[in-house]
Structures are given as C-alpha cells and as structure tokens.
Amino acid sequence: MHKTLQPASWARPKGYANGIATSGGETIYTAGVVGWDAQEQFPGRDFVKQVRQTLENIVAVLQEANAGPEHLVRMTWYITDKQAYLDNLAGIGEAYREVIGKNYPAMAVVQVVALMEDEAMVEIEAIAVK
Numbered sequence: 001m002h003k004t005l006q007p008a009s010w011a012r013p014k015g016y017a018n019g020i021a022t023s024g025g026e027t028i029y030t031a032g033v034v035g036w037d038a039q040e041q042f043p044g045r046d047f048v049k050q051v052r053q054t055l056e057n058i059v060a061v062l063q064e065a066n067a068g069p070e071h072l073v074r075m076t077w078y079i080t081d082k083q084a085y086l087d088n089l090a091g092i093g094e095a096y097r098e099v100i101g102k103n104y105p106a107m108a109v110v111q112v113v114a115l116m117e118d119e120a121m122v123e124i125e126a127i128a129v130k
C-alpha cells in the first residue's frame with residue numbers, strides 16, 4: 001500500500017523518507033499533538049521525554065482508527081529549540097524506534113518561536129494511510 005520514493009542518485013536519508021506514495025486505503029490526519037499525558041500534564045522540560053510522549057499520543061490517536069505506526073506516511077515536527085533537538089538526536093532516535101519502530105515516513109522539522117501550550121517543546125502533525 002505504501003511505496004518509498006528514493007531517487008537512485010540520492011544518498012539514503014536517515015530516519016525519514018524523501019517521499020511516500022500510497023494507493024487506496026483510508027487516510028488518517030492527526031491534529032498537532034504535544035507531549036502531555038491524558039491529564040494534560042507534561043513530563044517537565046525534558047526534550048526527549050516530550051518527544052516520546054508525543055509519539056505515544058500519535059500512536060493512541062492512530063489506534064482509534066485501527067491503525068498503527070506502520071501506516072504513517074507523513075509527519076511534520078514543530079520544535080521550539082533547534083539546538084535542543086540537535087543535542088538530543090540519539091535519545092530522540094531511541095524513543096522514535098521504541099514507539100514508532102522502523103517506519104520512516106516523509107518528514108519535516110520546523111523550528112517555531114512558540115507553541116500554543118507554553119510547556120510544549122515539540123508538536124507533531126501526522127498523516128497515516130491504512
């Protein structure tokens with residue numbers, strides 16, 4: 001149902017796909033999801049913990065449509081601190097693989113001035129096709 005689009009002459013990306021083609025199936029869109037728990041409490045100002053919780057929240061939304069991380073085709077990450085993101089790549093990668101697995105959709109990461117939730121350090125929108 002999904003095909004990774006990788007031009008032969010390009011270097012293989014690490015942790016994302018340059019493009020994804022889908023056919024048929026139901027499309028699922030998440031809102032901007034942040035790293036708080038079911039009671040809307042953040043795990044503090046720990047960047048990796050917020051990323052992990054955000055990814056877990058995306059999986060929970062996908063489950064409502066009987067979908068999982070393997071159905072993800074696109075993610076847009078909004079972060080408030082580029083340096084915190086870069087300084088925590090190993091921990092982010094570990095959290096990503098533990099929650100999402102080895103599913104690498106097309107992705108973009110954008111630094112923003114602020115997010116609507118003051119404590120949020122990351123917000124992710126996701127699209128899945130099942």
